[in-house]
Amino acid sequence: MASSLLSLLLVCFVFHINPPVSGRPSLPNAISFPVTKDETTLQYTTQIHMGTPHSPIKLVVDLGGQFLWIHRASSFLSSSHKPISSGSLHCSMASSHQSGTVTRVVATNTICSLNPENTITKLATSGQLAEDIMAVDYVEKRKMGAIPTVHPFLFSCAPSVLTKGLASGAKGMLGLGRTKISLPAQLANAFGLERKFSICLSSSEGVIFSGGGGGGTDISKSLMYTPLISTPLEEYYIHVKSIKINSKRLSLNKSLFSTRISTILPYTTMESTSYDALARAYIKAATSMNMTVVAPVAPFGVCFSSEGIENTPVGPAVPAIDLVLQSEMVKWRIHGRNSMVRVSDAVMCLGFLDGGLTPVASIAIGGYQLEENLLEFNLATSMLGFSSSLLMRQRSCSNLKLSESQ
Known part of the structure; x- marks a missing residue:
């Protein structure tokens, strides 16, 4: 149940999306993500589905995270994984959110790189900017369903050392911060959603709604x-x-x-x-x-x-x-x-x-x-x-x- 609620690709961070495809269901009011609490670390985690074939990826939810990043090996298993070149528009967009020394984008051997950070251990390292595909679950007029088409998103891949300190099985972090490349901003651009998101955490099962307030709940x-x-x-x-x-x-x-x-x-x-x-x-x-x-x-x-x-x-x-x-x-x-x-x-x-x-x-x-x-x-x-x-x-x-x- 929890895993099906969020099929959203976590290639570490998104900006780009293809135009709507003919025959696609009407665009959603919100995209939903299940959230569970890890009893050992007290971290809140979610699961997305990304790549070709779609693979479940467990992530730690970071409300202030600037973008999405995942363990490099997890993303390289996908046949639809594409590195982003340093001279591309996407690389320029990645650098537009720079804030002090927290994140910077550099060109290394024509591949665009930026510095993902484990905000729990405070360790940051260099990671490659890449693109892959994802599927999502949606909320539409108080109904839920899956959008079968996939959408290209950008993300940062990171070495395995960055996953130390994360909840067991987590392969990266889901950033929800106030940047142009955070997940809420990219989903808003991808699906024409309202520029808002909601979180409702629990000691058991909670939820994140990206788009319409609270997923359209009366509360x-x-x-x-x-x-x-x-x-x-x-x-x-x-x-x-x-x-x-x-x-x-x-x-x-x-x-x-x-x-x-x-x-x-x-x-x-x-x-x-x-x-x-x-x-x-x-x-x-x-x-x-x-x-x-x-x-x-x-x-x-x-x-x-x-x-x-x-x-x-x-x-x-x-x-x-x-x-x-x-x-x-x-x-x-x-x-x-x-x-x-x-x-x-x-x-x-x-x-x-x-x-x-x-x-x-x-x-x-x-x-x-x-x-x-x-x-x-x-x-x-x-x-x-x-x-x-x-x-x-x-x-x-x-x-x-x-x-x-x-």
């Missing part, structure tokens, strides 16, 4: 919105104006926090002084609710006994955390399901970590806090739509995929 029509802010790395950032615990504002040194959204970080991290303030305030709010502090369990800094804690539809009954965005009326509420991590039958820990004194972002919202939340990234308007926990509506990302898109 996507009731999202709250906040601006996405520009960054040199083209990742997804928002501004957080304040943080509240049980509706009480934290006393923090800053009045505006640059906040990154990441599928690579398993848990939310915060700059040290802000984390310390959060931890103190959370412990105070928790003990006022008769929660018992216990010894911390790495990597967490604040833990509690789970004895006597009531379970609710949105997780354990613990203090709520609000990320207040552009106004008091726009806030991202984090309930117990997304704030508490159960580390044993008797202990649960606050899923926020100390990110050090000089992190890249003051706050980085990690995967655990994103789970069971529908997030819509509108690239045309530079806005983020968010639902807060779907569990409040007796829904989940798993049944969103199964029922909402049908």
Whole structure:
């Protein structure tokens, strides 16, 4: 089921597509991708089908990744694999997204090359730009199906060393960043889709929709919105104006926090002084609710006994955390399901970590806090739509995929 939902070619990154072929079904509203969570690494993975013959490729989902890359040996097995020359338009397009030293394109022996990066291990290396074919699964008027024709896409091939640290079986990374060569941008160009995509992560089965908001789900029509802010790395950032615990504002040194959204970080991290303030305030709010502090369990800094804690539809009954965005009326509420991590039958820990004194972002919202939340990234308007926990509506990302898109 999960593997069939996403037949999309991952040749590491796409730009080019042939004109529509006569006889092809009507173009879709959205393209869908299944997402599962690797229990060992806590990474979110998907599977695409690419090449000739079509082969399943497992990839780690990187929300901020600039493009798609795969293990070189996997792509070379395809008879439709084509290297891209250094003097081509495609090579020029690949260089148009350069941001500092993160990625650069060079010509080596007439083959266009760029530097794919494993954003988990921070290792980057040289890889060849190539083209191959893919098939996709689509969402059209709340129905799902497969487009049988294949489409040429560009991608970067990487040496096997770059796959170290990825979830077992993963052959590369699926980049969804704010670039012209990321997967959402290329799918929009390929199928005439809206320039937006949505993610709905889960501890079991989630989904990515590229194109129409939330794959056309009813939940996507009731999202709250906040601006996405520009960054040199083209990742997804928002501004957080304040943080509240049980509706009480934290006393923090800053009045505006640059906040990154990441599928690579398993848990939310915060700059040290802000984390310390959060931890103190959370412990105070928790003990006022008769929660018992216990010894911390790495990597967490604040833990509690789970004895006597009531379970609710949105997780354990613990203090709520609000990320207040552009106004008091726009806030991202984090309930117990997304704030508490159960580390044993008797202990649960606050899923926020100390990110050090000089992190890249003051706050980085990690995967655990994103789970069971529908997030819509509108690239045309530079806005983020968010639902807060779907569990409040007796829904989940798993049944969103199964029922909402049908």
